[in-house]
Every structure is written in C-alpha cells, then in structure tokens.
Amino acid sequence: MSVLAQATHHSSPGKGSIVCHNYGSKTKFSRITAQYPLKFVPSKGHHEKIAVAHMLSNGTASGDHLDINVELQDNTNLLLLTRGSNKPSGCTSTAAPPPSPPLDATEANDADMETFNLKGSSQTIKATLTPTSTLVVLPSATHFRDASHFSHQSYYLQSEGRATSQLVLLDWRTAISRDDMWHSSQLDIFMDHVPIVRDNMLITDPLPGSKGPQCFATFIVIASPDATDSLQAGVTAIRALPNTNDPHLRWNMQPIPNGVLVRIAGASTDGVRDFVKSVCLKGHIESIIGHGLFDSILS
Template structure:
C-alpha cells in the first residue's frame, strides 16, 4: 500500500527491525521539512536528521512530523545546528493576511513500541528578533519503551545584541505511558509589561538574566536506568550555600513514574555549559547508541 500524500510541512518516519537490521518502511517529508538518514554500522540503531530548507524556519512555517519505532529498533532524532526561527524571509513583505499567521509552529508526535527506543537530541532553538515560535512534542510510550527528550532554547544572537529579543516562545512536552499522561512540561516566554517596582517595567531579558540558555530533559525506560540512578545520586548530594553571585549553571531533577523516569531542568549563562553538562550526564548513551551517534549528538 503506497503512503498517502503528505501536506506541506508534514513528515513521517516509520522504523522497524526485521531481525537482522533496522529498516525504514517510510521516511518522507515536504517543504520546509527535510529528513536525512546516514548509513550506520549498527544493525539496531538509526539516525534521522531533521532539517529545514534555507537554514531555518520563517514566520508562518508549519511543520508536523510523526514518528513510529517498532521491533526493538533504536532511533536518534538529531539536527544539524540550532533550529533558527526568523520573523520573515529577507526581502519578503508580509501581507496583512499573512501577518495573522506569522507564528512558526512545529509539532512532533512519536510512538515507541515495547523494547524500542527514541532519543530526541536536537540542537537548541534560536529565535531571532521579533520571531514567534510554538512547538508541541508528544511521546506515546509503552511500559518497557525507552526515551530521551531534549528541549532547549538559547537567548538569541548575542553577537548581534539580540538577547531574549523575540516576541514569543512556547514549548509543550508531554509523555504518555500506556495511554496515561505521566509528564506535561510547558514553557511560555514573551514580552509583557511586568512590573518589578512601582513604575519600572521589566523586560523579558531582565527577567531571565543572567542565564542565556534553558533546557528540559525528560528520560524514561529501562535503557536509561543507570543514567537516572547516577543523576539522582548526584542531585541528592548537592548542598546549597549562600552565594554572592549566580552560578554558571543550575539544574534540578524531578522523578516521574515512581522513579522509572525523570525530568531535569537546566539554566546556564552559556549554551556550551548546557551542552557539556548534558553530554556528560548522558555519557552512557555511548554504549546504547554507539560512539559515532553519541558524538554526532554532542560534538
């Protein structure tokens, strides 16, 4: 049966393991979404790069990707560089009607079968000045599925003086186990007239200072047990003392599903601090995905 025709901006990935190696029964996408999968030596690990034409998404772009993983296969979803969100294409004049639809949206829905695994490890989202971006990522897992979901955002193009200069950023992550929602994490960042004093409006940049990168890391399943055990022990050993200045990086850990999963939140002054921390925290993925895939995600 031939796959149905995809709407603009839609994509679909279906991965099986036939007992010898992983096989994509479907991998298709339409503009502005692009999907690439390199050949790997591992028979049960595959990589799909989620890309966009022109190096980023512009106001009004709508992307929807559906992913299914079966038969014990392991799939890593990566990106090449940060997901850049523009207000509009250079030289493009928005009509009155298109301005109403200038919000850039991404939807990702993933279903992972028993003993299969999904590792969503993209580079961070970087919103340019005045951009509006919304994303919803939903994972449907089985009791013995495994998954890692990384969602992070930078303050923008600091070298050009753009720190938290976008208009709106909204991200919603949900994890369902056997039809029951076990995690729902939402973040909304937007410029509002919030008062820090009697007459002093506080900008978004002032509210989020001194940190320029925020991240959420959700983990679940048997393949992540050792990693979560290590992080839980490290978090329990943290001792908080009064500090004269904010530390370069802060993190917290919240268990879910009676310890079978967890939600980690991070904030750091530099994006590289977050990347290095996550790369160290997930070091055991080298034995699960292989050194090559691990380096692709954290190099």
C-alpha cells in the same frame, strides 16, 4: 518495501513521517517522507540496531508549520537529530511582527497556535513507541532571530510486563532577545495512555537591564527496568545529582515513573551543552548509539 522520499503528492507543506521496523537485528526505515520546508536525511549509525535521521527545517520562518509523525515498531531504535536554526541570518519575514502570546506558564498546558490565533512558526511532533523500542531525540539548540515559535511534542510509550518503551529527550532553546518574540514549548509523555509528564516552557523577552540565563533546557530519560543497556543506570545516576543554584548553570531534578526529568538554565549554550553531554548522557547511551556517534552529537 521501504519508502524513502522527501515528498509525495499526498504530502502537505511541512508534513513528515518516519516509520521504523526491525529486520533481523537491524533497525531500518520502512517509511521516511517529508515535504518542504521539512527534510529528513537518513545516515548510517555506528550500531546496526539503531537508525539515524537528521531533521532539517531549512530555516523556519514566521507562518511555517511542521507536522511530524514517528512510529517505532518492535525491537527498533531511532536517533533523531536536528540541524539548522529557526531562521537564517539575513532573512526577513513577510509577516507582521508577532505579538507576545496571551498566556503564562500555568495556562500553557492546553495552548496551541489555533486556540490563541498566534502568529509565528510552529512544530508538532507525535511519536508512538512499542514496549521494546527506544527513541533518542537530541536536537541542536534552537536560536531565534526573526520568528516566534510554538512547539508541541507528544510521546506515547507502552509497557508489557516489566518491559517499557525507552525515551531520551532533549528540548532546549536560547534566550529571547527581542520584545516582540516568544517561544512556547509543550511536552506531553504518556505511558499506556496515562500522562506521566506534562512540561511547559515559555520564554519571552527579559526585563530591561536583566542578565538572566541565555539557554534553557528540559532533559528527560525514561528507561525500561529490564533494559540490557546502561540507560537504567543513567536514570539512577542522574536522580542522585544534587540540585544547584549556581548563577552560571542551574539545574533541578524531578523523578518521574521509570525515569527522571531535569530542567537546566545556563549563562551560555556551551555550558548547558557540556552539562547535558558529560553529565546526563556520557556513559549511559553509548551502548545504544555507539561511541563514534556519541562523540559527534550536540557538536
């Protein structure tokens, strides 16, 4: 029986769970639950083989903690989208301004809110995939206003013969504009419990008078060699991209097992969005999510 609910008496604030199963040729939610301030909104996909969920944080304030668990069973596909900002304009935080985090990019691997006793909001995502499942995570860019933020995402992929779990993942943030704010993001990806990606992003306030990038992104694609969709072709195409140091849009490509990791820094959110959608995604994921849905993502 499918469980579709936004809260249960067993839930704790900010906790959410998504479980997908295959029914014939369709992917359906067998469980989707969330507790305030988190909310999941299922929506109909353009392909029956993919399930679609919008994740709403309802304006994450300082002190809010989101804990999300995703589980994809055999032959399932999930598109996870997000809407909403870190904190809406006009809201004020009841907590004292958080200090800059006592860590740098080299120390961030094992950092978490509890270890450093940091004040701010946090989000943890843990996703487990089978060798025949595909997860696409395409959030809206997070804009920071009044709360510092820590994010830790862990993805556990599996292989069976030549078949492997497939993952399309975008993690992007706008620049910090206040000297008492920061954002720390950690991405861990495992294949058969072996780490294949550990990526960290730490954004703090810029130097006075500096005009650095205004948007930072990490884009990852991992495709199964036996995939019948065009995702593997996308990996090949992105791997062929030359690195660039253009002052308005810079990117750096790094091959990873069965995939590719691209780090992007741009002078505007629109520039980064257009690059990801037109260069990294277009022609590669429509067979998974459908052309109609592709037109609306990252809008």
